[in-house]
Amino acid sequence: MSAIFGILDVAKSGMGVYKTWLNAVADNIANIDDVTDTSTPAFQERFVQVQAVEDGTGFGHGAAVVGAEFGDPNGRVTYDPNHPLADANGLVRRPDVDLTDQMVYLQLAQRGYQANVQAFERARDAYESILTIGK
Amino acid sequence: MSITGISDAVTAALHQAINGLDARQQAISSNIANLETPNYLAKEVDFESSLRAALDDGDPSKATVSVSQSLAATRLNGNNVNIDFELLASSENVMRQKLAVQALNAKYQLLRTAIGNT
Numbered sequence: 001m002s003a004i005f006g007i008l009d010v011a012k013s014g015m016g017v018y019k020t021w022l023n024a025v026a027d028n029i030a031n032i033d034d035v036t037d038t039s040t041p042a043f044q045e046r047f048v049q050v051q052a053v054e055d056g057t058g059f060g061h062g063a064a065v066v067g068a069e070f071g072d073p074n075g076r077v078t079y080d081p082n083h084p085l086a087d088a089n090g091l092v093r094r095p096d097v098d099l100t101d102q103m104v105y106l107q108l109a110q111r112g113y114q115a116n117v118q119a120f121e122r123a124r125d126a127y128e129s130i131l132t133i134g135k
Numbered sequence: 136m137s138i139t140g141i142s143d144a145v146t147a148a149l150h151q152a153i154n155g156l157d158a159r160q161q162a163i164s165s166n167i168a169n170l171e172t173p174n175y176l177a178k179e180v181d182f183e184s185s186l187r188a189a190l191d192d193g194d195p196s197k198a199t200v201s202v203s204q205s206l207a208a209t210r211l212n213g214n215n216v217n218i219d220f221e222l223l224a225s226s227e228n229v230m231r232q233k234l235a236v237q238a239l240n241a242k243y244q245l246l247r248t249a250i251g252n253t
Contacts, residue, residue: 007161014168021171050172052165058202059158060165060178112170115218119167122225126160129233130153134243 006061007123013053013062014116020065021048021109028097029106036093037085042075043095072096141246148186148195149239155182156232158200163225166216174213177205177221 003009024046031043047069055061074096081090159180169175182200189198209215 007157007164010161010164010168014164014170017168050169052169052172052175057158057161058178059161059180060169061161062165062168063172063175108171111218115167115170115222118222119164119225122229123160123164126157126229126232129229129236130157133236133239135240 005123005127006055007126008120010060010062011116011120011123013064014119015113017048017050017063017065018109018113018116021050021105022113024048024068025102025105025109029099029102031095032097032099032102034095035080035083035085036075038077038087038091038093040093041073042093043097044073045071045095045097047071144190144193144195145242146239148190148198149235149242151182151186151189151195151198152235153232153239155180155186155198155200156228156235158182158202160225160228160232162202163221163228166221167218167225169214170216170218171212172214175216176209176214177207177216179203179205 028045034043036042048065049067049069050063051066053061053064075093076096077091077093079090080086080092083092085092159182162178162180166177180200180202182198185201186195186198189195205215207215207217
């Protein structure tokens with residue numbers, strides 16, 4: 001086995017991954033109404049890339065964020081001639097972020113985080129019981 | 136590696152069981168951490184069959200822990216972790232581990248009585 005109390009690290013890695021995802025989703029929602037002029041790229045939706053981590057035992061050592069991916073910089077060009085950023089044709093650029101998608105991701109990330117908290121508590125229970133050996 | 140008289144087949148078997156259950160707990164935690172990781176296949180740990188065979192041979196310390204990948208159907212993202220199963224297994228696994236620890240402590244208590252130092 002790797003580090004002492006290693007399973008707590010595994011659960012921690014899971015919590016970290018889902019917290020990063022929550023951050024990304026929150027950022028996407030915060031910027032969902034951004035407006036830019038048509039010559040600048042729109043806010044790009046953030047996606048989190050995650051990979052499983054191995055520690056050589058074969059039992060797995062949690063997950064890790066390995067990078068980010070970004071949505072379409074073209075966004076959606078909409079007609080809004082009264083907007084101060086509108087170009088000669090009355091067009092502005094908005095980010096291509098779908099609120100429904102974001103709310104689903106929010107739920108997934110939140111439930112994932114909670115599941116990892118549970119895993120952490122179970123592992124702690126197990127270690128507490130192991131520490132009573134010989135008492 | 137065992138101290139004759141204190142460690143016998145019972146303590147060795149319980150030691151192996153606790154080791155195996157610890158490995159399974161790690162695999163379960165890893166599965167939960169990778170709940171949404173694309174193309175991740177759930178890990179399953181087995182030590183019971185090996186421990187049973189080792190006990191039949193009279194040397195429980197020969198038991199090994201093996202890990203395999205779940206053959207369950209994958210979702211669209213290539214992941215097949217089943218969250219209800221993992222959480223259930225996690226709770227059950229901890230209870231099994233506590234049981235093994237209690238059995239080990241009962242064994243030690245017996246030895247303490249025999250030694251005369253309660």
